[in-house]
């Protein structure tokens with residue numbers, strides 16, 4: 001490398017200064033003079049997560065490893081699995097106390113919420129293809145798009161014992177108080193959160209409205225356009241069929257209607273799951289410490 005800086009020095013310069021990192025665990029394959037692309041990417045992931053880490057981590061808490069991927073939910077796989085990565089991008093930070101999940105955009109910039117799994121709740125970590133499965137006493141986290149070698153490495157870092165109890169926790173995006181539920185307000189700081197039930201009802205009324213309420217405006221717009229297209233399709237099938245055949249023409253358009261109704265229902269379920277996946281602040285408080293600006297959609 002020109003200038004003679006070692007790989008270690010280069011990576012150390014990339015890491016955020018305000019976060020304590022256990023260097024040998026973070027970069028297990030570091031060699032004297034070369035930095036692997038993936039090592040550099042992980043250092044950048046940490047740097048982008050710094051605003052959240054600075055606020056969320058305890059004073060003595062040390063970061064051991066970081067990777068990223070998309071959280072997958074069982075309902076998401078059935079209803080809109082392929083769309084999920086747009087809204088569930090997550091930076092996965094292993095510390096000496098917990099697994100911290102930071103919801104991000106596609107460029108790994110922190111977004112709406114954060115979750116955690118205290119290490120004493122990790123029951124088992126397994127991996128298949130690009131999936132990591134982290135089982136707790138109560139539920140399993142599916143994590144998609146993780147580098148295969150990193151899943152294997154994580155399994156080595158995390159102890160597995162079948163007896164552990166408890167599941168994932170949501171963190172208040174304002175004060176980082178942990179809760180096992182999705183409350184409507186934070187017990188510690190009083191921050192108010194968007195309610196999964198309200199999100200689900202909006203999506204039932206019209207697909208996309210619940211996502212818009214939660215703050216996923218681009219994704220919501222796609223859903224609204226998709227559902228509007230299907231309703232328009234229903235009308236363009238229905239009207240000529242009824243004109244030609246009278247009431248029995250309704251039967252011809254019925255399959256489209258059934259499909260649209262199913263879409264409303266499944267989007268409501270999906271939106272509820274999305275709302276429950278983290279605490280979405282009503283006043284726009286973000287884990288990074290910023291206040292969310294409501295984007296204008298032209």
Ligand SMILES: [Zn+2]
Pocket residue numbers: 172173174175176177186187188189190191
């Ligand atoms: Zn709080």
